[in-house]
Amino acid sequence: MRRRAPGWFVAWLLPSLLAVSPLWGQAAPGGEQLYTRNCAACHGSDGRGGVGVPLALEDFLANVPDSYLFATIRHGRPGRVMPAFDRLNDSEVQAIVDYIRDFGPPAPELSTAAVNGDPRRGEALFATHCASCHGARGEGSPGTGVTFSRPRDLPILAPALNNPGFLKAATDAMIRRTLIQGREGTPMPSVTDLGLEERDIDDIVSFVRSFEDRPPPVTAIRLEADSPVLMYTSSHDFETTLENVKRAAAGMNFRIIREQYLDEGMVEPGRENPQQQMIYFCNFQQINEALAIDPRVGLFMPCRVTVVERDGVVQVMSINPKYLSPLFNNSYLNQLCDEMYAFYRDILEEATL
Amino acid sequence: MRRALTWFLLLAAWLAGAPLAASELIMVRSTQSFPETMLAVQKAISDHGYTVSRVQRVDVGLTASGYETDRYRVVFFGRAEEVQAITERHPEMIPYLPWKIVLFAEEEETLMVTYDPESFSAFFPDEALARTFATWREDIHHILEQVLHAE
Numbered sequence: 001m002r003r004r005a006p007g008w009f010v011a012w013l014l015p016s017l018l019a020v021s022p023l024w025g026q027a028a029p030g031g032e033q034l035y036t037r038n039c040a041a042c043h044g045s046d047g048r049g050g051v052g053v054p055l056a057l058e059d060f061l062a063n064v065p066d067s068y069l070f071a072t073i074r075h076g077r078p079g080r081v082m083p084a085f086d087r088l089n090d091s092e093v094q095a096i097v098d099y100i101r102d103f104g105p106p107a108p109e110l111s112t113a114a115v116n117g118d119p120r121r122g123e124a125l126f127a128t129h130c131a132s133c134h135g136a137r138g139e140g141s142p143g144t145g146v147t148f149s150r151p152r153d154l155p156i157l158a159p160a161l162n163n164p165g166f167l168k169a170a171t172d173a174m175i176r177r178t179l180i181q182g183r184e185g186t187p188m189p190s191v192t193d194l195g196l197e198e199r200d201i202d203d204i205v206s207f208v209r210s211f212e213d214r215p216p217p218v219t220a221i222r223l224e225a226d227s228p229v230l231m232y233t234s235s236h237d238f239e240t241t242l243e244n245v246k247r248a249a250a251g252m253n254f255r256i257i258r259e260q261y262l263d264e265g266m267v268e269p270g271r272e273n274p275q276q277q278m279i280y281f282c283n284f285q286q287i288n289e290a291l292a293i294d295p296r297v298g299l300f301m302p303c304r305v306t307v308v309e310r311d312g313v314v315q316v317m318s319i320n321p322k323y324l325s326p327l328f329n330n331s332y333l334n335q336l337c338d339e340m341y342a343f344y345r346d347i348l349e350e351a352t353l
Numbered sequence: 354m355r356r357a358l359t360w361f362l363l364l365a366a367w368l369a370g371a372p373l374a375a376s377e378l379i380m381v382r383s384t385q386s387f388p389e390t391m392l393a394v395q396k397a398i399s400d401h402g403y404t405v406s407r408v409q410r411v412d413v414g415l416t417a418s419g420y421e422t423d424r425y426r427v428v429f430f431g432r433a434e435e436v437q438a439i440t441e442r443h444p445e446m447i448p449y450l451p452w453k454i455v456l457f458a459e460e461e462e463t464l465m466v467t468y469d470p471e472s473f474s475a476f477f478p479d480e481a482l483a484r485t486f487a488t489w490r491e492d493i494h495h496i497l498e499q500v501l502h503a504e
Contacts, residue, residue: 041380041464050382050459083377228476229445257414262440262447265406266433276440276447280409284418287411291422296378296466298427298455301411306447308440319448327377327472 031099034092038085039100047103051295052082053156059184061104063177069097071169078220079331080140080160081294108177115172115205122207125200129191130161138162138211139219156186160219162211175205219331223338225322230344234314234352238275238307241314244351245279245305251350252343254281257302275309286336294330300340305347316352318344379490380466381497382459387424390463390500391456394428397499398454401492403430406451423458430454435485443477452489454496465500467493 029037036045042052049055073093076084085093101107127136134140140160159166161175179201182190191201211217234241246256258280261272280302290297300321308315321337321344383390395405409427416422431451439446454467470486470493477483 041382041466045382045384045462050464051380227445228473229448231445260407262450263406263433263436265429266404266431266436266451273437282414284415284420288415288418288420288422291415291425295425295457295464296380296455298411298425298457299378299453299466299468301427301455302409304448308444308447310444315444317445317448324468327468329377 029092029095031095031097034088034096035099038088039096042081047100049156053159054185055100056103057183057185058104059181059186061101061107063108063181063183064174065110065171066094066097066101066107068169068171068174069100070094072165073097075165075168076329077160077163077165078216079222079329080163080165080219081328081330082165083329084165110171110173110177112171112173114209115176115202117199117202117204117206119203119206119210121200122203122205122210125196125204126207129194129196130204133158133187134161137217138208139217158187160217161208162214162217162219164212164216164220167209167212172205172209175208176201179204221331221334222326222329223322223334225320225325225341228320228323229317230320230341230348231315231317232348232352234307234316236314236352238277238309238314241316241351242277242279242307245307245316245347246281248347248350249279249281249303249305252347254283254303254343256281262306276306277308278304278306280304290333290336293332293336294328296328297333297336300324303340303343305344305351316348318348320344377469377472378466379469379493379497380464381501383463383465383500384461385463385503386461387456387458387463389503390465391426391428393500393503394454394456394465394496397496397503398428398430400499401496403432403492405430423460425457426455428454428456439482439485443479443482446473446477446482449473454493465497 039052039055042050043055044050044052047054047056054060070093072082073085073088073096076082078084088096126134126138130138135158138161140163141157161167178188179191179196182188182193191204196204234244236244242259249256256279258278260278260280261274262276262278263272281304282302287301290300300319303318305316305318308317321340325333325337383393385393391408395408398405405428407429409429411427412422412425415425429451430453436450440450449468452467452470454465456463456465458464470489474483474486
Protein backbone atom coordinates (compact mmCIF):
# COMPACT_ATOMS: atom_id res chain seq x y z
CA MET A 1 0.00 0.00 0.00
CA ARG A 2 1.42 3.36 -0.93
CA ARG A 3 1.37 6.10 1.61
CA ARG A 4 0.37 9.63 0.71
CA ALA A 5 1.92 12.69 2.22
CA PRO A 6 -0.47 14.03 4.80
CA GLY A 7 -1.90 17.37 3.72
CA TRP A 8 -1.37 18.81 7.18
CA PHE A 9 2.34 18.02 6.93
CA VAL A 10 2.81 19.94 3.69
CA ALA A 11 0.57 22.72 4.99
CA TRP A 12 2.81 23.02 8.05
CA LEU A 13 6.12 22.65 6.22
CA LEU A 14 5.67 25.23 3.49
CA PRO A 15 5.02 28.25 5.73
CA SER A 16 7.82 27.10 8.03
CA LEU A 17 10.22 27.09 5.12
CA LEU A 18 9.06 30.47 3.94
CA ALA A 19 9.89 31.82 7.36
CA VAL A 20 13.29 30.13 7.60
CA SER A 21 14.64 30.48 4.08
CA PRO A 22 16.82 33.49 3.40
CA LEU A 23 15.55 33.44 -0.17
CA TRP A 24 11.85 33.54 0.50
CA GLY A 25 9.63 35.34 2.92
CA GLN A 26 11.47 38.63 2.60
CA ALA A 27 12.08 41.22 -0.04
CA ALA A 28 15.02 40.75 -2.40
CA PRO A 29 18.08 42.51 -0.97
CA GLY A 30 18.51 46.08 -2.14
CA GLY A 31 21.69 47.80 -3.27
CA GLU A 32 22.76 48.81 0.23
CA GLN A 33 22.34 45.31 1.58
CA LEU A 34 24.14 43.78 -1.39
CA TYR A 35 26.95 46.31 -1.09
CA THR A 36 27.30 45.64 2.63
CA ARG A 37 27.36 41.90 2.07
CA ASN A 38 29.69 41.80 -0.92
CA CYS A 39 31.75 44.99 -1.09
CA ALA A 40 31.99 46.78 2.27
CA ALA A 41 34.58 44.44 3.76
CA CYS A 42 37.15 45.63 1.23
CA HIS A 43 35.88 49.00 -0.01
CA GLY A 44 34.58 50.25 3.34
CA SER A 45 31.05 50.77 4.56
CA ASP A 46 31.13 54.30 3.19
CA GLY A 47 33.18 53.51 0.08
CA ARG A 48 36.35 55.22 1.22
CA GLY A 49 38.45 52.13 0.61
CA GLY A 50 40.43 49.61 2.59
CA VAL A 51 41.80 46.41 1.18
CA GLY A 52 39.96 47.57 -1.95
CA VAL A 53 40.35 50.93 -3.68
CA PRO A 54 38.19 53.85 -2.56
CA LEU A 55 34.96 54.17 -4.54
CA ALA A 56 33.61 57.33 -2.94
CA LEU A 57 36.07 59.54 -4.79
CA GLU A 58 34.27 62.33 -6.61
CA ASP A 59 36.77 62.35 -9.45
CA PHE A 60 36.50 58.59 -9.86
CA LEU A 61 32.71 58.47 -10.04
CA ALA A 62 32.54 61.55 -12.27
CA ASN A 63 34.72 59.85 -14.87
CA VAL A 64 33.54 56.24 -15.00
CA PRO A 65 30.31 55.09 -16.63
CA ASP A 66 28.01 52.60 -14.92
CA SER A 67 29.05 50.00 -17.47
CA TYR A 68 32.59 50.16 -16.05
CA LEU A 69 31.36 49.54 -12.49
CA PHE A 70 29.05 46.77 -13.71
CA ALA A 71 31.74 44.96 -15.70
CA THR A 72 34.24 45.34 -12.84
CA ILE A 73 31.87 43.66 -10.41
CA ARG A 74 31.01 40.98 -12.91
CA HIS A 75 34.55 40.13 -14.10
CA GLY A 76 36.73 41.33 -11.21
CA ARG A 77 40.45 41.80 -11.66
CA PRO A 78 42.17 38.43 -12.11
CA GLY A 79 45.17 38.26 -9.79
CA ARG A 80 44.51 41.73 -8.34
CA VAL A 81 42.40 40.92 -5.26
CA MET A 82 39.02 42.07 -6.67
CA PRO A 83 37.05 38.83 -7.27
CA ALA A 84 34.55 38.22 -10.07
CA PHE A 85 31.06 38.24 -8.59
CA ASP A 86 29.72 35.73 -11.05
CA ARG A 87 27.07 34.45 -8.66
CA LEU A 88 25.20 37.74 -8.52
CA ASN A 89 22.53 38.18 -11.15
CA ASP A 90 22.42 41.24 -13.40
CA SER A 91 19.78 43.05 -11.37
CA GLU A 92 21.81 42.51 -8.17
CA VAL A 93 24.95 43.85 -9.83
CA GLN A 94 22.99 46.84 -11.13
CA ALA A 95 21.59 47.47 -7.64
CA ILE A 96 25.16 47.62 -6.29
CA VAL A 97 26.18 49.97 -9.11
CA ASP A 98 23.23 52.24 -8.28
CA TYR A 99 24.21 52.20 -4.62
CA ILE A 100 27.84 53.08 -5.37
CA ARG A 101 26.63 55.85 -7.65
CA ASP A 102 24.98 57.44 -4.60
CA PHE A 103 28.47 58.02 -3.15
CA GLY A 104 29.15 60.78 -5.68
CA PRO A 105 28.26 62.52 -8.92
CA PRO A 106 26.18 60.92 -11.68
CA ALA A 107 27.71 58.81 -14.43
CA PRO A 108 29.22 60.64 -17.38
CA GLU A 109 27.91 60.11 -20.90
CA LEU A 110 30.81 58.53 -22.74
CA SER A 111 31.23 57.20 -26.24
CA THR A 112 31.83 53.51 -26.68
CA ALA A 113 33.77 54.05 -29.91
CA ALA A 114 37.41 53.01 -30.12
CA VAL A 115 40.05 55.73 -30.08
CA ASN A 116 42.19 55.73 -33.18
CA GLY A 117 45.73 56.44 -31.99
CA ASP A 118 49.23 55.17 -32.70
CA PRO A 119 50.11 52.54 -30.09
CA ARG A 120 53.82 52.57 -30.98
CA ARG A 121 54.05 56.28 -30.32
CA GLY A 122 51.83 55.74 -27.29
CA GLU A 123 54.29 53.20 -25.89
CA ALA A 124 57.05 55.80 -25.74
CA LEU A 125 54.75 58.35 -24.12
CA PHE A 126 53.54 55.74 -21.64
CA ALA A 127 57.14 54.92 -20.69
CA THR A 128 57.86 58.59 -20.05
CA HIS A 129 54.68 59.65 -18.26
CA CYS A 130 52.86 56.60 -16.89
CA ALA A 131 55.26 53.72 -16.28
CA SER A 132 56.75 55.05 -13.05
CA CYS A 133 53.42 54.39 -11.32
CA HIS A 134 51.59 51.92 -13.58
CA GLY A 135 54.66 49.83 -14.46
CA ALA A 136 56.47 49.43 -17.76
CA ARG A 137 53.87 46.96 -19.04
CA GLY A 138 50.92 48.47 -17.22
CA GLU A 139 51.15 45.94 -14.42
CA GLY A 140 50.32 48.46 -11.65
CA SER A 141 51.73 48.64 -8.14
CA PRO A 142 52.01 45.61 -5.90
CA GLY A 143 49.65 45.19 -2.99
CA THR A 144 46.05 45.85 -2.18
CA GLY A 145 44.09 49.09 -2.61
CA VAL A 146 44.51 51.06 0.56
CA THR A 147 45.37 49.88 3.97
CA PHE A 148 44.85 51.88 7.10
CA SER A 149 46.43 49.26 9.29
CA ARG A 150 49.98 49.73 8.08
CA PRO A 151 52.19 52.64 7.06
CA ARG A 152 52.56 53.15 3.32
CA ASP A 153 54.15 55.74 1.05
CA LEU A 154 51.15 56.22 -1.23
CA PRO A 155 47.53 56.50 -0.16
CA ILE A 156 46.40 54.39 -3.10
CA LEU A 157 48.14 52.02 -5.46
CA ALA A 158 48.21 52.48 -9.22
CA PRO A 159 45.82 50.07 -10.96
CA ALA A 160 47.04 47.39 -13.37
CA LEU A 161 46.09 48.68 -16.81
CA ASN A 162 47.07 45.43 -18.50
CA ASN A 163 44.70 43.40 -16.38
CA PRO A 164 42.12 41.54 -18.50
CA GLY A 165 39.37 42.62 -16.10
CA PHE A 166 40.27 46.28 -16.44
CA LEU A 167 40.52 46.09 -20.21
CA LYS A 168 37.14 44.40 -20.41
CA ALA A 169 35.51 47.04 -18.21
CA ALA A 170 37.13 50.27 -19.40
CA THR A 171 36.18 51.89 -22.71
CA ASP A 172 38.72 53.94 -24.65
CA ALA A 173 36.68 57.04 -23.88
CA MET A 174 36.89 56.36 -20.17
CA ILE A 175 40.67 55.89 -20.24
CA ARG A 176 40.97 59.05 -22.34
CA ARG A 177 38.83 61.04 -19.94
CA THR A 178 40.81 59.81 -16.93
CA LEU A 179 44.06 60.85 -18.60
CA ILE A 180 42.66 64.31 -19.27
CA GLN A 181 40.97 64.84 -15.92
CA GLY A 182 43.44 63.06 -13.66
CA ARG A 183 42.05 61.81 -10.38
CA GLU A 184 41.92 64.16 -7.47
CA GLY A 185 42.64 62.50 -4.14
CA THR A 186 45.13 60.14 -5.78
CA PRO A 187 48.63 60.62 -7.28
CA MET A 188 47.13 60.47 -10.83
CA PRO A 189 47.66 63.89 -12.48
CA SER A 190 45.96 65.33 -15.54
CA VAL A 191 48.29 64.58 -18.43
CA THR A 192 47.45 67.97 -19.93
CA ASP A 193 49.33 69.42 -16.93
CA LEU A 194 52.29 67.33 -18.08
CA GLY A 195 52.15 69.02 -21.49
CA LEU A 196 50.48 66.24 -23.47
CA GLU A 197 48.08 67.06 -26.28
CA GLU A 198 45.03 65.40 -27.83
CA ARG A 199 47.03 63.26 -30.22
CA ASP A 200 49.42 62.13 -27.47
CA ILE A 201 46.50 61.13 -25.29
CA ASP A 202 44.89 59.10 -28.08
CA ASP A 203 48.20 57.35 -28.69
CA ILE A 204 48.51 56.40 -25.01
CA VAL A 205 44.93 55.08 -25.02
CA SER A 206 45.70 52.97 -28.07
CA PHE A 207 48.82 51.63 -26.39
CA VAL A 208 46.86 50.67 -23.29
CA ARG A 209 44.24 49.01 -25.49
CA SER A 210 47.00 47.04 -27.23
CA PHE A 211 47.57 45.13 -23.97
CA GLU A 212 44.52 43.11 -25.01
CA ASP A 213 46.49 41.62 -27.91
CA ARG A 214 49.24 40.31 -25.64
CA PRO A 215 49.30 37.11 -23.59
CA PRO A 216 47.73 37.47 -20.11
CA PRO A 217 50.15 39.29 -17.82
CA VAL A 218 52.08 37.42 -15.15
CA THR A 219 50.03 39.29 -12.56
CA ALA A 220 46.87 37.55 -13.80
CA ILE A 221 48.34 34.06 -13.50
CA ARG A 222 47.30 31.82 -10.63
CA LEU A 223 49.70 29.38 -8.99
CA GLU A 224 48.86 25.74 -9.48
CA ALA A 225 49.32 23.11 -6.80
CA ASP A 226 48.18 19.53 -6.57
CA SER A 227 47.58 19.34 -2.86
CA PRO A 228 46.70 21.69 0.01
CA VAL A 229 49.25 19.93 2.24
CA LEU A 230 52.91 19.03 2.23
CA MET A 231 53.45 15.74 4.01
CA TYR A 232 56.62 13.70 4.57
CA THR A 233 57.24 10.46 6.44
CA SER A 234 60.13 10.70 8.85
CA SER A 235 62.87 8.14 9.13
CA HIS A 236 63.38 9.20 12.77
CA ASP A 237 61.39 8.72 15.96
CA PHE A 238 58.87 11.33 17.11
CA GLU A 239 61.13 13.26 19.51
CA THR A 240 64.08 13.32 17.12
CA THR A 241 61.82 14.53 14.32
CA LEU A 242 60.50 17.34 16.52
CA GLU A 243 64.03 18.48 17.31
CA ASN A 244 64.96 18.22 13.63
CA VAL A 245 62.04 20.47 12.66
CA LYS A 246 63.10 23.10 15.16
CA ARG A 247 66.72 22.96 14.08
CA ALA A 248 65.80 23.14 10.40
CA ALA A 249 63.45 26.13 10.93
CA ALA A 250 66.03 27.98 13.04
CA GLY A 251 68.64 27.28 10.38
CA MET A 252 66.44 29.14 7.89
CA ASN A 253 66.25 32.24 10.09
CA PHE A 254 62.89 31.47 11.66
CA ARG A 255 62.33 32.06 15.34
CA ILE A 256 60.55 29.23 17.18
CA ILE A 257 57.71 30.96 18.99
CA ARG A 258 55.64 28.12 20.37
CA GLU A 259 55.27 24.38 20.68
CA GLN A 260 51.94 22.85 21.59
CA TYR A 261 49.70 19.85 21.14
CA LEU A 262 47.19 20.07 18.32
CA ASP A 263 44.19 19.85 20.65
CA GLU A 264 45.68 22.03 23.40
CA GLY A 265 43.15 24.57 24.58
CA MET A 266 40.25 22.46 23.30
CA VAL A 267 40.53 19.62 25.80
CA GLU A 268 41.24 19.62 29.51
CA PRO A 269 44.93 20.07 30.35
CA GLY A 270 46.59 16.67 30.62
CA ARG A 271 44.16 15.03 28.17
CA GLU A 272 45.83 16.25 25.00
CA ASN A 273 47.03 13.84 22.34
CA PRO A 274 50.84 13.97 22.76
CA GLN A 275 51.38 12.36 19.36
CA GLN A 276 50.15 15.42 17.48
CA GLN A 277 52.49 18.29 18.16
CA MET A 278 52.70 21.65 16.44
CA ILE A 279 55.79 23.84 16.16
CA TYR A 280 55.13 27.49 15.38
CA PHE A 281 57.86 29.71 14.00
CA CYS A 282 58.12 33.21 12.53
CA ASN A 283 60.33 35.48 10.54
CA PHE A 284 58.93 38.90 11.43
CA GLN A 285 60.62 40.67 8.55
CA GLN A 286 58.93 38.28 6.15
CA ILE A 287 55.58 38.74 7.90
CA ASN A 288 55.93 42.50 7.68
CA GLU A 289 56.64 42.31 3.95
CA ALA A 290 53.77 39.92 3.37
CA LEU A 291 51.29 42.08 5.23
CA ALA A 292 52.29 45.04 3.09
CA ILE A 293 51.35 43.01 0.01
CA ASP A 294 48.08 41.76 1.43
CA PRO A 295 46.78 42.29 4.97
CA ARG A 296 44.75 39.08 4.73
CA VAL A 297 47.82 36.85 4.79
CA GLY A 298 47.45 36.38 8.53
CA LEU A 299 45.66 33.24 7.40
CA PHE A 300 49.14 31.83 6.68
CA MET A 301 50.37 32.82 10.11
CA PRO A 302 52.22 31.85 12.11
CA CYS A 303 54.28 29.36 10.13
CA ARG A 304 53.68 25.91 11.49
CA VAL A 305 54.83 22.34 11.08
CA THR A 306 52.92 19.50 12.74
CA VAL A 307 54.56 16.24 13.73
CA VAL A 308 52.20 13.28 14.06
CA GLU A 309 52.82 9.70 15.09
CA ARG A 310 50.30 6.99 14.15
CA ASP A 311 50.88 3.26 14.37
CA GLY A 312 54.60 3.83 14.77
CA VAL A 313 54.87 6.00 11.65
CA VAL A 314 56.02 9.59 12.16
CA GLN A 315 54.74 12.13 9.65
CA VAL A 316 55.58 15.78 9.30
CA MET A 317 53.18 18.13 7.57
CA SER A 318 52.39 21.73 6.75
CA ILE A 319 50.03 23.79 4.64
CA ASN A 320 50.93 24.17 0.97
CA PRO A 321 51.17 27.94 0.38
CA LYS A 322 51.02 27.42 -3.40
CA TYR A 323 47.59 25.83 -3.02
CA LEU A 324 46.33 28.68 -0.88
CA SER A 325 47.68 31.55 -2.97
CA PRO A 326 44.85 31.51 -5.56
CA LEU A 327 42.26 31.85 -2.81
CA PHE A 328 43.47 35.43 -2.30
CA ASN A 329 43.35 36.41 -6.00
CA ASN A 330 46.48 38.49 -5.41
CA SER A 331 49.22 37.51 -7.82
CA TYR A 332 51.78 39.50 -5.85
CA LEU A 333 51.47 36.77 -3.24
CA ASN A 334 52.63 34.19 -5.79
CA GLN A 335 56.31 34.88 -5.27
CA LEU A 336 55.89 34.93 -1.51
CA CYS A 337 53.97 31.65 -1.61
CA ASP A 338 56.61 30.11 -3.83
CA GLU A 339 59.25 31.12 -1.29
CA MET A 340 57.18 29.84 1.62
CA TYR A 341 56.60 26.58 -0.22
CA ALA A 342 60.36 26.18 -0.65
CA PHE A 343 60.96 26.93 3.05
CA TYR A 344 58.39 24.38 4.16
CA ARG A 345 59.65 21.77 1.72
CA ASP A 346 63.25 22.26 2.86
CA ILE A 347 62.33 22.12 6.54
CA LEU A 348 60.24 18.99 6.08
CA GLU A 349 62.94 17.30 4.02
CA GLU A 350 65.69 18.22 6.44
CA ALA A 351 63.67 17.07 9.44
CA THR A 352 62.70 13.72 7.97
CA LEU A 353 65.79 12.53 6.11
CA MET B 354 3.34 11.04 -4.75
CA ARG B 355 6.24 9.77 -2.69
CA ARG B 356 8.69 10.86 -5.39
CA ALA B 357 7.08 14.29 -5.53
CA LEU B 358 7.28 14.58 -1.77
CA THR B 359 10.94 13.52 -1.83
CA TRP B 360 11.75 16.19 -4.38
CA PHE B 361 9.77 18.72 -2.43
CA LEU B 362 11.64 17.86 0.76
CA LEU B 363 14.99 18.03 -1.02
CA LEU B 364 14.12 21.42 -2.46
CA ALA B 365 12.84 22.54 0.90
CA ALA B 366 15.98 21.41 2.68
CA TRP B 367 18.12 23.21 0.12
CA LEU B 368 16.13 26.41 0.46
CA ALA B 369 16.12 26.28 4.24
CA GLY B 370 19.84 25.81 4.37
CA ALA B 371 20.79 27.90 1.35
CA PRO B 372 24.09 29.48 2.30
CA LEU B 373 25.41 32.71 0.94
CA ALA B 374 27.13 32.39 -2.41
CA ALA B 375 30.29 30.31 -2.19
CA SER B 376 33.58 32.16 -2.27
CA GLU B 377 37.12 31.23 -1.37
CA LEU B 378 37.62 33.63 1.48
CA ILE B 379 34.94 34.82 3.85
CA MET B 380 35.52 38.42 4.83
CA VAL B 381 33.40 40.93 6.73
CA ARG B 382 33.86 44.38 8.20
CA SER B 383 32.72 45.31 11.67
CA THR B 384 32.18 49.00 12.38
CA GLN B 385 33.12 48.24 15.99
CA SER B 386 36.58 48.89 17.33
CA PHE B 387 39.11 46.10 17.48
CA PRO B 388 38.81 45.25 21.21
CA GLU B 389 35.01 45.10 21.04
CA THR B 390 35.13 42.94 17.93
CA MET B 391 37.67 40.58 19.49
CA LEU B 392 35.38 40.06 22.48
CA ALA B 393 32.34 39.60 20.23
CA VAL B 394 34.14 37.05 18.04
CA GLN B 395 35.25 34.97 21.00
CA LYS B 396 31.76 35.05 22.50
CA ALA B 397 30.12 34.15 19.18
CA ILE B 398 32.54 31.24 18.70
CA SER B 399 31.71 29.96 22.15
CA ASP B 400 27.95 30.50 21.64
CA HIS B 401 28.12 28.23 18.60
CA GLY B 402 29.65 25.36 20.54
CA TYR B 403 33.29 25.85 19.59
CA THR B 404 36.24 26.44 21.90
CA VAL B 405 38.77 29.19 21.35
CA SER B 406 42.01 27.31 21.74
CA ARG B 407 44.41 30.22 21.38
CA VAL B 408 44.84 33.80 20.20
CA GLN B 409 48.03 34.62 18.31
CA ARG B 410 49.00 38.28 18.80
CA VAL B 411 50.76 38.93 15.50
CA ASP B 412 50.91 42.68 16.16
CA VAL B 413 52.75 42.17 19.43
CA GLY B 414 55.43 40.08 17.75
CA LEU B 415 55.79 42.59 14.93
CA THR B 416 56.07 45.67 17.13
CA ALA B 417 58.51 43.87 19.44
CA SER B 418 60.64 43.29 16.34
CA GLY B 419 60.52 46.98 15.42
CA TYR B 420 57.76 46.93 12.77
CA GLU B 421 54.82 49.30 12.80
CA THR B 422 51.35 47.79 12.62
CA ASP B 423 47.83 48.25 13.87
CA ARG B 424 46.25 45.50 15.95
CA TYR B 425 46.33 42.10 14.27
CA ARG B 426 45.32 38.80 15.85
CA VAL B 427 44.58 35.24 14.81
CA VAL B 428 41.88 33.37 16.73
CA PHE B 429 42.07 29.56 16.63
CA PHE B 430 38.97 27.55 17.46
CA GLY B 431 37.42 24.13 17.12
CA ARG B 432 35.40 21.35 18.69
CA ALA B 433 37.70 18.80 20.28
CA GLU B 434 35.68 15.74 19.25
CA GLU B 435 35.32 17.01 15.67
CA VAL B 436 39.02 17.80 15.37
CA GLN B 437 39.89 14.39 16.77
CA ALA B 438 37.56 12.59 14.35
CA ILE B 439 38.88 14.46 11.32
CA THR B 440 42.53 14.01 12.22
CA GLU B 441 41.89 10.26 12.59
CA ARG B 442 40.18 9.94 9.22
CA HIS B 443 41.88 12.68 7.23
CA PRO B 444 45.33 13.40 8.67
CA GLU B 445 45.96 15.63 5.64
CA MET B 446 43.58 18.16 7.23
CA ILE B 447 45.80 18.48 10.31
CA PRO B 448 47.76 21.53 9.08
CA TYR B 449 44.44 23.44 8.83
CA LEU B 450 43.22 22.58 12.32
CA PRO B 451 42.15 24.19 14.53
CA TRP B 452 40.34 26.58 12.16
CA LYS B 453 41.23 30.26 12.38
CA ILE B 454 39.73 33.70 11.94
CA VAL B 455 42.08 36.62 11.35
CA LEU B 456 41.14 40.01 12.77
CA PHE B 457 42.84 43.27 11.99
CA ALA B 458 42.05 46.87 12.72
CA GLU B 459 41.51 49.47 10.05
CA GLU B 460 41.39 52.69 12.03
CA GLU B 461 38.16 52.51 14.06
CA GLU B 462 36.80 49.46 12.24
CA THR B 463 37.80 45.81 12.22
CA LEU B 464 38.10 43.31 9.39
CA MET B 465 37.62 39.59 9.87
CA VAL B 466 38.70 37.00 7.34
CA THR B 467 38.81 33.23 7.17
CA TYR B 468 38.97 30.48 4.57
CA ASP B 469 35.71 29.18 3.21
CA PRO B 470 35.83 25.57 4.45
CA GLU B 471 34.06 24.45 1.28
CA SER B 472 37.09 25.62 -0.72
CA PHE B 473 38.74 22.42 0.47
CA SER B 474 35.91 20.08 -0.51
CA ALA B 475 37.32 19.41 -3.95
CA PHE B 476 40.48 17.98 -2.47
CA PHE B 477 38.76 15.80 0.12
CA PRO B 478 36.07 13.87 -1.74
CA ASP B 479 34.44 12.45 1.35
CA GLU B 480 30.75 12.94 2.01
CA ALA B 481 31.06 13.10 5.77
CA LEU B 482 33.82 15.68 5.53
CA ALA B 483 31.83 17.65 2.96
CA ARG B 484 28.96 17.80 5.45
CA THR B 485 31.37 18.99 8.13
CA PHE B 486 32.72 21.68 5.81
CA ALA B 487 29.17 22.78 5.01
CA THR B 488 28.34 22.95 8.72
CA TRP B 489 31.48 24.93 9.48
CA ARG B 490 30.70 27.31 6.66
CA GLU B 491 27.21 27.92 7.96
CA ASP B 492 28.49 28.28 11.52
CA ILE B 493 31.17 30.75 10.42
CA HIS B 494 28.52 32.86 8.69
CA HIS B 495 26.37 32.75 11.82
CA ILE B 496 29.34 33.60 14.04
CA LEU B 497 30.24 36.58 11.87
CA GLU B 498 26.62 37.70 11.64
CA GLN B 499 26.39 37.58 15.43
CA VAL B 500 29.50 39.74 15.66
CA LEU B 501 28.03 42.26 13.22
CA HIS B 502 24.71 42.32 15.06
CA ALA B 503 26.52 42.89 18.34
CA GLU B 504 27.31 46.40 17.06
